[in-house]
Amino acid sequence: QQQVKQSPQSLIVQKGGISIINCAYENTAFDYFPWYQQFPGKGPALLIAIRPDVSEKKEGRFTISFNKSAKQFSLHIMDSQPGDSATYFCAASYHSGGYQKVTFGIGTKLQVIP
Amino acid sequence: DGGITQSPKYLFRKEGQNVTLSCEQNLNHDAMYWYRQDPGQGLRLIYYSQIVNDFQKGDIAEGYSVSREKKESFPLTVTSAQKNPTAFYLCATQQGTSYNEQFFGPGTRLTVL
Numbered sequence: 001q002q003q004v005k006q007s008p009q010s011l012i013v014q015k016g017g018i019s020i021i022n023c024a025y026e027n028t029a030f031d032y033f034p035w036y037q038q039f040p041g042k043g044p045a046l047l048i049a050i051r052p053d054v055s056e057k058k059e060g061r062f063t064i065s066f067n068k069s070a071k072q073f074s075l076h077i078m079d080s081q082p083g084d085s086a087t088y089f090c091a092a093s094y095h096s097g098g099y100q101k102v103t104f105g106i107g108t109k110l111q112v113i114p
Numbered sequence: 115d116g117g118i119t120q121s122p123k124y125l126f127r128k129e130g131q132n133v134t135l136s137c138e139q140n141l142n143h144d145a146m147y148w149y150r151q152d153p154g155q156g157l158r159l160i161y162y163s164q165i166v167n168d169f170q171k172g173d174i175a176e177g178y179s180v181s182r183e184k185k186e187s188f189p190l191t192v193t194s195a196q197k198n199p200t201a202f203y204l205c206a207t208q209q210g211t212s213y214n215e216q217f218f219g220p221g222t223r224l225t226v227l
Contacts, residue, residue, distance in 0.1 A: 034215060041221070043218030099170070104157040104158075106155055
């Protein structure tokens with residue numbers, strides 16, 4: 001049962017191009033949508049996050065677009081660089097019993113080629 | 115990885131053995147989590163704890179056990195009842211409960227021989 005659907009599972013982009021990763025969710029209780037970046041052999045680290053009261057958030061070359069009515073959100077990496085090569089996870093969370101329950105997508109392995 | 119230490123980095127276990135994975139944090143965060151990562155399946159929650167001496171089962175708790183005797187420590191025991199324990203295990207912490215990021219440790223890769 002996959003509550004957060006992420007696609008594609010792998011992505012190859014040329015240096016300088018735009019990388020786009022998409023996620024969709026069903027549970028309308030989700031109220032926080034973070035993206036994590038993970039390099040091989042390391043733990044994930046927060047990249048950027050958005051609340052559903054805004055439709056877009058930009059931090060440097062990374063932008064989250066959020067469509068509440070469609071229950072979809074996406075990560076755009078502008079001017080992609082080889083150093084961006086990593087696995088990216090979208091996530092969605094809500095609060096239950098004083099605890100923030102996070103559900104992760106399956107991940108997208110991004111390779112940026114020179 | 116910050117103030118979260120996981121040990122060992124690599125762990126090999128024979129079938130039928132219990133093993134304990136260590137997670138220590140110096141971030142003074144209240145909440146701690148254990149996730150399991152398998153290729154193509156993302157991160158799945160095993161157990162979580164909000165306060166000392168209290169913890170809750172996550173989505174895939176069968177075959178695992180935890181303890182939270184100190185705020186800084188949240189060890190995970192993989193028991194012989196876990197049918198397919200080979201995976202990458204990640205410990206995470208979080209300050210408070212409201213829209214805060216989870217900080218992840220460097221992980222432990224467990225292989226069953």
